[in-house]
Amino acid sequence: MAYEHLLTMLMTLRIAPGERIAIDAVARQLGISQTPVREALSQLEAVKLVSKMTNVGYRASPQMTHEEVRDLYALRKLIEPYAAARAAEAMTDESIAELQAIDREMTEVVDGDALAYSQFAEADARLHRLIAEGSGNRLVAETIERLHAHLHIFRALYSTNAPTRAATEHRAIIEALVAHDPDGAERAVLQHLERSEQRMDTVLAAPEDLQK
Ligand SMILES: [Zn+2]
Known part of the structure:
Protein backbone atom coordinates (compact mmCIF):
# COMPACT_ATOMS: atom_id res chain seq x y z
CA MET A 1 0.00 0.00 0.00
CA ALA A 2 2.79 2.44 0.88
CA TYR A 3 4.60 1.41 -2.31
CA GLU A 4 1.54 1.84 -4.55
CA HIS A 5 0.76 5.18 -2.93
CA LEU A 6 4.28 6.59 -3.31
CA LEU A 7 4.71 5.18 -6.82
CA THR A 8 1.47 6.80 -7.95
CA MET A 9 2.40 10.12 -6.33
CA LEU A 10 5.78 10.05 -8.10
CA MET A 11 4.46 8.91 -11.47
CA THR A 12 1.77 11.58 -11.59
CA LEU A 13 4.12 14.34 -10.35
CA ARG A 14 2.11 14.91 -7.16
CA ILE A 15 5.56 14.45 -5.68
CA ALA A 16 7.62 16.65 -8.00
CA PRO A 17 11.01 15.59 -9.37
CA GLY A 18 13.65 16.69 -6.86
CA GLU A 19 11.12 17.10 -4.02
CA ARG A 20 11.98 15.91 -0.52
CA ILE A 21 9.89 13.03 0.83
CA ALA A 22 9.28 13.17 4.59
CA ILE A 23 8.82 9.64 5.93
CA ASP A 24 6.86 10.73 9.01
CA ALA A 25 4.46 12.84 6.95
CA VAL A 26 3.75 9.97 4.52
CA ALA A 27 3.21 7.54 7.42
CA ARG A 28 0.80 9.95 9.11
CA GLN A 29 -1.09 10.56 5.90
CA LEU A 30 -1.59 6.83 5.31
CA GLY A 31 -2.23 6.09 8.99
CA ILE A 32 0.56 3.50 9.12
CA SER A 33 3.92 3.20 10.89
CA GLN A 34 7.17 4.44 9.37
CA THR A 35 8.58 0.95 8.69
CA PRO A 36 6.45 0.13 5.61
CA VAL A 37 7.10 3.63 4.27
CA ARG A 38 10.85 3.06 4.62
CA GLU A 39 10.53 -0.32 2.90
CA ALA A 40 8.56 1.22 0.03
CA LEU A 41 11.18 3.94 -0.36
CA SER A 42 14.02 1.46 -0.53
CA GLN A 43 12.09 -0.46 -3.24
CA LEU A 44 11.67 2.80 -5.16
CA GLU A 45 15.36 3.54 -4.65
CA ALA A 46 16.17 0.23 -6.34
CA VAL A 47 14.41 1.44 -9.50
CA LYS A 48 16.05 4.86 -9.11
CA LEU A 49 12.82 6.83 -8.72
CA VAL A 50 14.05 8.20 -5.38
CA SER A 51 17.47 8.61 -3.87
CA LYS A 52 18.60 8.48 -0.28
CA MET A 53 20.35 11.57 1.04
CA THR A 54 22.58 11.49 4.10
CA ASN A 55 20.77 13.02 7.09
CA VAL A 56 18.00 14.38 4.87
CA GLY A 57 15.97 11.28 4.07
CA TYR A 58 14.70 10.65 0.57
CA ARG A 59 14.25 12.82 -2.45
CA ALA A 60 12.39 12.19 -5.73
CA SER A 61 14.87 11.76 -8.59
CA PRO A 62 15.10 14.59 -11.10
CA GLN A 63 13.56 14.02 -14.54
CA MET A 64 15.87 12.60 -17.19
CA THR A 65 17.95 15.13 -19.09
ZN1 LIG B 1 6.61 0.05 -24.28
Missing part, protein backbone atom coordinates in the same frame (compact mmCIF):
# COMPACT_ATOMS: atom_id res chain seq x y z
CA HIS A 66 18.00 15.40 -22.90
CA GLU A 67 21.36 13.68 -22.95
CA GLU A 68 20.20 10.79 -20.76
CA VAL A 69 17.13 10.32 -22.97
CA ARG A 70 19.26 10.27 -26.12
CA ASP A 71 21.70 7.72 -24.69
CA LEU A 72 18.91 5.56 -23.31
CA TYR A 73 17.06 5.27 -26.62
CA ALA A 74 20.26 4.77 -28.62
CA LEU A 75 21.03 1.71 -26.51
CA ARG A 76 17.45 0.41 -26.46
CA LYS A 77 17.14 0.70 -30.25
CA LEU A 78 20.29 -1.37 -30.65
CA ILE A 79 19.28 -4.27 -28.44
CA GLU A 80 15.50 -4.47 -28.00
CA PRO A 81 14.58 -5.08 -31.69
CA TYR A 82 17.13 -7.92 -31.71
CA ALA A 83 15.68 -9.31 -28.48
CA ALA A 84 12.17 -9.17 -29.94
CA ALA A 85 13.17 -11.09 -33.06
CA ARG A 86 14.76 -13.84 -30.96
CA ALA A 87 11.79 -13.87 -28.60
CA ALA A 88 9.34 -14.24 -31.52
CA GLU A 89 11.17 -17.40 -32.58
CA ALA A 90 11.06 -18.88 -29.12
CA MET A 91 7.71 -17.78 -27.62
CA THR A 92 6.22 -20.47 -25.43
CA ASP A 93 2.49 -20.88 -24.76
CA GLU A 94 3.16 -19.64 -21.25
CA SER A 95 4.83 -16.42 -22.46
CA ILE A 96 2.02 -15.89 -24.95
CA ALA A 97 -0.56 -16.14 -22.16
CA GLU A 98 1.41 -13.60 -20.15
CA LEU A 99 1.65 -11.26 -23.15
CA GLN A 100 -2.10 -11.39 -23.56
CA ALA A 101 -2.65 -10.64 -19.86
CA ILE A 102 -0.34 -7.61 -20.12
CA ASP A 103 -2.18 -6.49 -23.26
CA ARG A 104 -5.55 -6.61 -21.44
CA GLU A 105 -4.15 -4.69 -18.48
CA MET A 106 -2.70 -1.98 -20.71
CA THR A 107 -5.96 -1.35 -22.54
CA GLU A 108 -7.80 -0.88 -19.26
CA VAL A 109 -6.08 2.39 -18.39
CA VAL A 110 -8.69 5.06 -17.81
CA ASP A 111 -7.79 8.65 -18.59
CA GLY A 112 -7.04 10.63 -15.46
CA ASP A 113 -6.89 7.60 -13.14
CA ALA A 114 -3.63 8.10 -11.26
CA LEU A 115 -3.26 4.55 -9.94
CA ALA A 116 -4.05 3.10 -13.38
CA TYR A 117 -1.34 5.33 -14.85
CA SER A 118 1.36 3.92 -12.59
CA GLN A 119 0.06 0.40 -13.24
CA PHE A 120 0.33 1.05 -16.97
CA ALA A 121 3.97 1.99 -16.55
CA GLU A 122 4.59 -1.22 -14.59
CA ALA A 123 2.83 -3.27 -17.28
CA ASP A 124 5.07 -1.61 -19.87
CA ALA A 125 8.11 -2.64 -17.82
CA ARG A 126 6.78 -6.23 -17.68
CA LEU A 127 6.18 -6.37 -21.43
CA HIS A 128 9.68 -5.17 -22.28
CA ARG A 129 11.18 -7.50 -19.65
CA LEU A 130 9.31 -10.48 -21.11
CA ILE A 131 10.71 -9.67 -24.55
CA ALA A 132 14.22 -9.22 -23.16
CA GLU A 133 14.09 -12.52 -21.28
CA GLY A 134 12.45 -14.18 -24.29
CA SER A 135 15.60 -13.41 -26.28
CA GLY A 136 17.27 -16.24 -24.38
CA ASN A 137 20.32 -14.00 -23.92
CA ARG A 138 20.90 -13.27 -20.28
CA LEU A 139 23.26 -10.35 -20.91
CA VAL A 140 20.67 -8.66 -23.11
CA ALA A 141 17.99 -9.20 -20.47
CA GLU A 142 20.20 -7.87 -17.65
CA THR A 143 21.28 -4.83 -19.66
CA ILE A 144 17.69 -3.83 -20.42
CA GLU A 145 16.58 -4.49 -16.85
CA ARG A 146 19.38 -2.37 -15.42
CA LEU A 147 18.21 0.71 -17.37
CA HIS A 148 15.01 0.97 -15.26
CA ALA A 149 13.67 2.91 -18.19
CA HIS A 150 9.92 2.49 -18.04
CA LEU A 151 8.89 4.20 -14.84
CA HIS A 152 11.16 7.14 -15.68
CA ILE A 153 9.80 7.50 -19.18
CA PHE A 154 6.15 7.40 -18.13
CA ARG A 155 6.79 9.80 -15.27
CA ALA A 156 8.17 12.27 -17.81
CA LEU A 157 5.24 11.66 -20.15
CA TYR A 158 2.52 12.14 -17.52
CA SER A 159 1.13 15.27 -19.20
CA THR A 160 0.68 13.48 -22.54
CA ASN A 161 -1.66 10.74 -23.73
CA ALA A 162 1.23 8.32 -24.01
CA PRO A 163 -0.63 5.22 -22.74
CA THR A 164 -3.17 5.37 -25.56
CA ARG A 165 -0.51 5.71 -28.24
CA ALA A 166 1.84 3.20 -26.67
CA ALA A 167 -1.02 0.69 -26.37
CA THR A 168 -1.45 0.66 -30.16
CA GLU A 169 2.28 0.19 -30.67
CA HIS A 170 2.38 -2.56 -28.05
CA ARG A 171 -0.49 -4.36 -29.78
CA ALA A 172 1.61 -4.55 -32.98
CA ILE A 173 4.56 -5.99 -31.01
CA ILE A 174 2.39 -8.54 -29.22
CA GLU A 175 0.71 -9.67 -32.46
CA ALA A 176 4.09 -10.26 -34.13
CA LEU A 177 5.37 -12.21 -31.10
CA VAL A 178 2.26 -14.36 -30.93
CA ALA A 179 2.54 -15.02 -34.69
CA HIS A 180 6.21 -16.11 -34.21
CA ASP A 181 7.18 -13.43 -36.75
CA PRO A 182 10.79 -12.32 -36.00
CA ASP A 183 10.97 -9.62 -38.70
CA GLY A 184 7.61 -8.17 -37.70
CA ALA A 185 8.53 -8.15 -34.00
CA GLU A 186 11.87 -6.47 -34.72
CA ARG A 187 10.19 -3.76 -36.83
CA ALA A 188 7.36 -3.22 -34.34
CA VAL A 189 9.75 -2.75 -31.40
CA LEU A 190 11.97 -0.37 -33.36
CA GLN A 191 8.95 1.69 -34.40
CA HIS A 192 7.64 1.77 -30.81
CA LEU A 193 11.02 2.98 -29.51
CA GLU A 194 11.29 5.64 -32.23
CA ARG A 195 7.83 7.00 -31.43
CA SER A 196 8.43 6.83 -27.70
CA GLU A 197 11.66 8.80 -28.17
CA GLN A 198 9.75 11.42 -30.18
CA ARG A 199 7.22 11.74 -27.36
CA MET A 200 10.06 12.28 -24.90
CA ASP A 201 11.66 14.88 -27.19
CA THR A 202 8.38 16.78 -27.39
CA VAL A 203 7.96 16.81 -23.61
CA LEU A 204 11.57 17.86 -23.01
CA ALA A 205 11.23 20.67 -25.54
CA ALA A 206 8.07 22.01 -23.87
CA PRO A 207 8.30 24.81 -21.32
CA GLU A 208 8.28 23.70 -17.65
CA ASP A 209 4.67 24.66 -16.96
CA LEU A 210 3.39 22.32 -19.69
CA GLN A 211 5.05 19.39 -17.93
CA LYS A 212 2.86 19.77 -14.87
Whole structure:
Protein backbone atom coordinates (compact mmCIF):
# COMPACT_ATOMS: atom_id res chain seq x y z
CA MET A 1 0.00 0.00 0.00
CA ALA A 2 2.79 2.44 0.88
CA TYR A 3 4.60 1.41 -2.31
CA GLU A 4 1.54 1.84 -4.55
CA HIS A 5 0.76 5.18 -2.93
CA LEU A 6 4.28 6.59 -3.31
CA LEU A 7 4.71 5.18 -6.82
CA THR A 8 1.47 6.80 -7.95
CA MET A 9 2.40 10.12 -6.33
CA LEU A 10 5.78 10.05 -8.10
CA MET A 11 4.46 8.91 -11.47
CA THR A 12 1.77 11.58 -11.59
CA LEU A 13 4.12 14.34 -10.35
CA ARG A 14 2.11 14.91 -7.16
CA ILE A 15 5.56 14.45 -5.68
CA ALA A 16 7.62 16.65 -8.00
CA PRO A 17 11.01 15.59 -9.37
CA GLY A 18 13.65 16.69 -6.86
CA GLU A 19 11.12 17.10 -4.02
CA ARG A 20 11.98 15.91 -0.52
CA ILE A 21 9.89 13.03 0.83
CA ALA A 22 9.28 13.17 4.59
CA ILE A 23 8.82 9.64 5.93
CA ASP A 24 6.86 10.73 9.01
CA ALA A 25 4.46 12.84 6.95
CA VAL A 26 3.75 9.97 4.52
CA ALA A 27 3.21 7.54 7.42
CA ARG A 28 0.80 9.95 9.11
CA GLN A 29 -1.09 10.56 5.90
CA LEU A 30 -1.59 6.83 5.31
CA GLY A 31 -2.23 6.09 8.99
CA ILE A 32 0.56 3.50 9.12
CA SER A 33 3.92 3.20 10.89
CA GLN A 34 7.17 4.44 9.37
CA THR A 35 8.58 0.95 8.69
CA PRO A 36 6.45 0.13 5.61
CA VAL A 37 7.10 3.63 4.27
CA ARG A 38 10.85 3.06 4.62
CA GLU A 39 10.53 -0.32 2.90
CA ALA A 40 8.56 1.22 0.03
CA LEU A 41 11.18 3.94 -0.36
CA SER A 42 14.02 1.46 -0.53
CA GLN A 43 12.09 -0.46 -3.24
CA LEU A 44 11.67 2.80 -5.16
CA GLU A 45 15.36 3.54 -4.65
CA ALA A 46 16.17 0.23 -6.34
CA VAL A 47 14.41 1.44 -9.50
CA LYS A 48 16.05 4.86 -9.11
CA LEU A 49 12.82 6.83 -8.72
CA VAL A 50 14.05 8.20 -5.38
CA SER A 51 17.47 8.61 -3.87
CA LYS A 52 18.60 8.48 -0.28
CA MET A 53 20.35 11.57 1.04
CA THR A 54 22.58 11.49 4.10
CA ASN A 55 20.77 13.02 7.09
CA VAL A 56 18.00 14.38 4.87
CA GLY A 57 15.97 11.28 4.07
CA TYR A 58 14.70 10.65 0.57
CA ARG A 59 14.25 12.82 -2.45
CA ALA A 60 12.39 12.19 -5.73
CA SER A 61 14.87 11.76 -8.59
CA PRO A 62 15.10 14.59 -11.10
CA GLN A 63 13.56 14.02 -14.54
CA MET A 64 15.87 12.60 -17.19
CA THR A 65 17.95 15.13 -19.09
CA HIS A 66 18.00 15.40 -22.90
CA GLU A 67 21.36 13.68 -22.95
CA GLU A 68 20.20 10.79 -20.76
CA VAL A 69 17.13 10.32 -22.97
CA ARG A 70 19.26 10.27 -26.12
CA ASP A 71 21.70 7.72 -24.69
CA LEU A 72 18.91 5.56 -23.31
CA TYR A 73 17.06 5.27 -26.62
CA ALA A 74 20.26 4.77 -28.62
CA LEU A 75 21.03 1.71 -26.51
CA ARG A 76 17.45 0.41 -26.46
CA LYS A 77 17.14 0.70 -30.25
CA LEU A 78 20.29 -1.37 -30.65
CA ILE A 79 19.28 -4.27 -28.44
CA GLU A 80 15.50 -4.47 -28.00
CA PRO A 81 14.58 -5.08 -31.69
CA TYR A 82 17.13 -7.92 -31.71
CA ALA A 83 15.68 -9.31 -28.48
CA ALA A 84 12.17 -9.17 -29.94
CA ALA A 85 13.17 -11.09 -33.06
CA ARG A 86 14.76 -13.84 -30.96
CA ALA A 87 11.79 -13.87 -28.60
CA ALA A 88 9.34 -14.24 -31.52
CA GLU A 89 11.17 -17.40 -32.58
CA ALA A 90 11.06 -18.88 -29.12
CA MET A 91 7.71 -17.78 -27.62
CA THR A 92 6.22 -20.47 -25.43
CA ASP A 93 2.49 -20.88 -24.76
CA GLU A 94 3.16 -19.64 -21.25
CA SER A 95 4.83 -16.42 -22.46
CA ILE A 96 2.02 -15.89 -24.95
CA ALA A 97 -0.56 -16.14 -22.16
CA GLU A 98 1.41 -13.60 -20.15
CA LEU A 99 1.65 -11.26 -23.15
CA GLN A 100 -2.10 -11.39 -23.56
CA ALA A 101 -2.65 -10.64 -19.86
CA ILE A 102 -0.34 -7.61 -20.12
CA ASP A 103 -2.18 -6.49 -23.26
CA ARG A 104 -5.55 -6.61 -21.44
CA GLU A 105 -4.15 -4.69 -18.48
CA MET A 106 -2.70 -1.98 -20.71
CA THR A 107 -5.96 -1.35 -22.54
CA GLU A 108 -7.80 -0.88 -19.26
CA VAL A 109 -6.08 2.39 -18.39
CA VAL A 110 -8.69 5.06 -17.81
CA ASP A 111 -7.79 8.65 -18.59
CA GLY A 112 -7.04 10.63 -15.46
CA ASP A 113 -6.89 7.60 -13.14
CA ALA A 114 -3.63 8.10 -11.26
CA LEU A 115 -3.26 4.55 -9.94
CA ALA A 116 -4.05 3.10 -13.38
CA TYR A 117 -1.34 5.33 -14.85
CA SER A 118 1.36 3.92 -12.59
CA GLN A 119 0.06 0.40 -13.24
CA PHE A 120 0.33 1.05 -16.97
CA ALA A 121 3.97 1.99 -16.55
CA GLU A 122 4.59 -1.22 -14.59
CA ALA A 123 2.83 -3.27 -17.28
CA ASP A 124 5.07 -1.61 -19.87
CA ALA A 125 8.11 -2.64 -17.82
CA ARG A 126 6.78 -6.23 -17.68
CA LEU A 127 6.18 -6.37 -21.43
CA HIS A 128 9.68 -5.17 -22.28
CA ARG A 129 11.18 -7.50 -19.65
CA LEU A 130 9.31 -10.48 -21.11
CA ILE A 131 10.71 -9.67 -24.55
CA ALA A 132 14.22 -9.22 -23.16
CA GLU A 133 14.09 -12.52 -21.28
CA GLY A 134 12.45 -14.18 -24.29
CA SER A 135 15.60 -13.41 -26.28
CA GLY A 136 17.27 -16.24 -24.38
CA ASN A 137 20.32 -14.00 -23.92
CA ARG A 138 20.90 -13.27 -20.28
CA LEU A 139 23.26 -10.35 -20.91
CA VAL A 140 20.67 -8.66 -23.11
CA ALA A 141 17.99 -9.20 -20.47
CA GLU A 142 20.20 -7.87 -17.65
CA THR A 143 21.28 -4.83 -19.66
CA ILE A 144 17.69 -3.83 -20.42
CA GLU A 145 16.58 -4.49 -16.85
CA ARG A 146 19.38 -2.37 -15.42
CA LEU A 147 18.21 0.71 -17.37
CA HIS A 148 15.01 0.97 -15.26
CA ALA A 149 13.67 2.91 -18.19
CA HIS A 150 9.92 2.49 -18.04
CA LEU A 151 8.89 4.20 -14.84
CA HIS A 152 11.16 7.14 -15.68
CA ILE A 153 9.80 7.50 -19.18
CA PHE A 154 6.15 7.40 -18.13
CA ARG A 155 6.79 9.80 -15.27
CA ALA A 156 8.17 12.27 -17.81
CA LEU A 157 5.24 11.66 -20.15
CA TYR A 158 2.52 12.14 -17.52
CA SER A 159 1.13 15.27 -19.20
CA THR A 160 0.68 13.48 -22.54
CA ASN A 161 -1.66 10.74 -23.73
CA ALA A 162 1.23 8.32 -24.01
CA PRO A 163 -0.63 5.22 -22.74
CA THR A 164 -3.17 5.37 -25.56
CA ARG A 165 -0.51 5.71 -28.24
CA ALA A 166 1.84 3.20 -26.67
CA ALA A 167 -1.02 0.69 -26.37
CA THR A 168 -1.45 0.66 -30.16
CA GLU A 169 2.28 0.19 -30.67
CA HIS A 170 2.38 -2.56 -28.05
CA ARG A 171 -0.49 -4.36 -29.78
CA ALA A 172 1.61 -4.55 -32.98
CA ILE A 173 4.56 -5.99 -31.01
CA ILE A 174 2.39 -8.54 -29.22
CA GLU A 175 0.71 -9.67 -32.46
CA ALA A 176 4.09 -10.26 -34.13
CA LEU A 177 5.37 -12.21 -31.10
CA VAL A 178 2.26 -14.36 -30.93
CA ALA A 179 2.54 -15.02 -34.69
CA HIS A 180 6.21 -16.11 -34.21
CA ASP A 181 7.18 -13.43 -36.75
CA PRO A 182 10.79 -12.32 -36.00
CA ASP A 183 10.97 -9.62 -38.70
CA GLY A 184 7.61 -8.17 -37.70
CA ALA A 185 8.53 -8.15 -34.00
CA GLU A 186 11.87 -6.47 -34.72
CA ARG A 187 10.19 -3.76 -36.83
CA ALA A 188 7.36 -3.22 -34.34
CA VAL A 189 9.75 -2.75 -31.40
CA LEU A 190 11.97 -0.37 -33.36
CA GLN A 191 8.95 1.69 -34.40
CA HIS A 192 7.64 1.77 -30.81
CA LEU A 193 11.02 2.98 -29.51
CA GLU A 194 11.29 5.64 -32.23
CA ARG A 195 7.83 7.00 -31.43
CA SER A 196 8.43 6.83 -27.70
CA GLU A 197 11.66 8.80 -28.17
CA GLN A 198 9.75 11.42 -30.18
CA ARG A 199 7.22 11.74 -27.36
CA MET A 200 10.06 12.28 -24.90
CA ASP A 201 11.66 14.88 -27.19
CA THR A 202 8.38 16.78 -27.39
CA VAL A 203 7.96 16.81 -23.61
CA LEU A 204 11.57 17.86 -23.01
CA ALA A 205 11.23 20.67 -25.54
CA ALA A 206 8.07 22.01 -23.87
CA PRO A 207 8.30 24.81 -21.32
CA GLU A 208 8.28 23.70 -17.65
CA ASP A 209 4.67 24.66 -16.96
CA LEU A 210 3.39 22.32 -19.69
CA GLN A 211 5.05 19.39 -17.93
CA LYS A 212 2.86 19.77 -14.87
ZN1 LIG B 1 6.61 0.05 -24.28
